[in-house]
Amino acid sequence: MTTPKYKRILLKLSGEALMGSDAYGINPQTIAGICGEVKAVADLGVEIGVVIGGGNIFRGMAGTATGMDRATADYMGMLATVMNAMALSDAMRQCGLNARVQSALNIEQVIEPYIRGKAIRYLEEGKIVIFGAGTGNPFFTTDTAAALRGSEIGAEIVLKATKVDGIYTADPKKDPSATRFDKISFNEAISRNLAVMDATAFALCRDQKLPINVFSIFKAGALKRVVCGEDEGTLVYC
Numbered sequence: 001m002t003t004p005k006y007k008r009i010l011l012k013l014s015g016e017a018l019m020g021s022d023a024y025g026i027n028p029q030t031i032a033g034i035c036g037e038v039k040a041v042a043d044l045g046v047e048i049g050v051v052i053g054g055g056n057i058f059r060g061m062a063g064t065a066t067g068m069d070r071a072t073a074d075y076m077g078m079l080a081t082v083m084n085a086m087a088l089s090d091a092m093r094q095c096g097l098n099a100r101v102q103s104a105l106n107i108e109q110v111i112e113p114y115i116r117g118k119a120i121r122y123l124e125e126g127k128i129v130i131f132g133a134g135t136g137n138p139f140f141t142t143d144t145a146a147a148l149r150g151s152e153i154g155a156e157i158v159l160k161a162t163k164v165d166g167i168y169t170a171d172p173k174k175d176p177s178a179t180r181f182d183k184i185s186f187n188e189a190i191s192r193n194l195a196v197m198d199a200t201a202f203a204l205c206r207d208q209k210l211p212i213n214v215f216s217i218f219k220a221g222a223l224k225r226v227v228c229g230e231d232e233g234t235l236v237y238c
């Protein structure tokens with residue numbers, strides 16, 4: 001059996017990863033595929049915390065473009081991540097995984113609040129914990145929520161699952177000549193202003209000495225390869 005390199009991980013799934021080829025929302029085949037990738041890692045005995053984005057439903061910055069107050073738009077974005085968290089937990093249940101959702105915003109009739117000790121207990125019991133509502137604060141992103149929750153639960157690494165297969169010298173969607181880094185230090189990633197992740201998230205992980213690996217969620221088996229310490233995506237190190 002393959003031996004995982006990490007005992008506990010924090011997986012950040014971008015909201016847009018749930019869209020598949022749709023224009024917005026959640027694509028059932030895509031979410032089922034992602035659950036399959038997560039199951040392959042859970043079956044190795046790895047403890048998994050998940051932070052889910054909301055960009056497939058609502059993005060705060062898009063709201064402000066229409067003149068909406070930034071904080072109001074950000075709260076709407078956080079509620080979007082709650083919907084994704086609920087959809088993901090249900091899809092996980094359908095593929096035989098035991099998941100719990102916790103929310104950084106209080107909506108007790110819908111999901112339980114974020115309680116760090118309880119989240120850690122669930123992880124120890126082998127349950128997957130999905131953290132909804134980001135950090136619970138406007139002006140932040142779910143990447144920062146991943147850095148925060150990853151630090152809080154004592155994860156050994158933050159795995160950022162996204163649409164690109166690593167960190168490039170420039171946004172590969174806009175610049176076809178961009179080249180991929182195998183690894184990059186936090187300081188270089190921050191000083192190069194790489195838009196793949198926000199500086200707050202990079203800085204928090206750097207200060208907590210929590211490495212990040214950026215990889216493609218659409219590449220079959222990539223998540224398992226990262227967890228097993230194989231060369232996949234881009235590693236951000238201290």
Ligand SMILES: Nc1ncnc2c1ncn2[C@@H]1O[C@H](COP(=O)(O)OP(=O)(O)O)[C@@H](O)[C@H]1O
Nearest residue numbers: 014055162163166167168170171173194195196
């Ligand atoms: N230097 C870079 N290397 C890799 N991806 C980058 C870079 N700059 C910008 N990106 C973009 O960042 C996105 C990954 O961030 P993510 O949070 O998943 O996306 P979004 O915020 O759009 O949901 C990629 O889809 C890619 O287009």
Ligand SMILES: O=c1ccn([C@@H]2O[C@H](COP(=O)(O)OP(=O)(O)O)[C@@H](O)[C@H]2O)c(=O)[nH]1
Nearest residue numbers: 014015053054055060074077134135141142
């Ligand atoms: O701690 C947080 C996390 C998220 N958001 C809001 O929720 C939206 C969705 O999160 P994000 O853009 O990080 O999702 P992703 O890019 O991963 O799909 C953001 O645009 C913000 O408006 C926020 O205000 N605070």
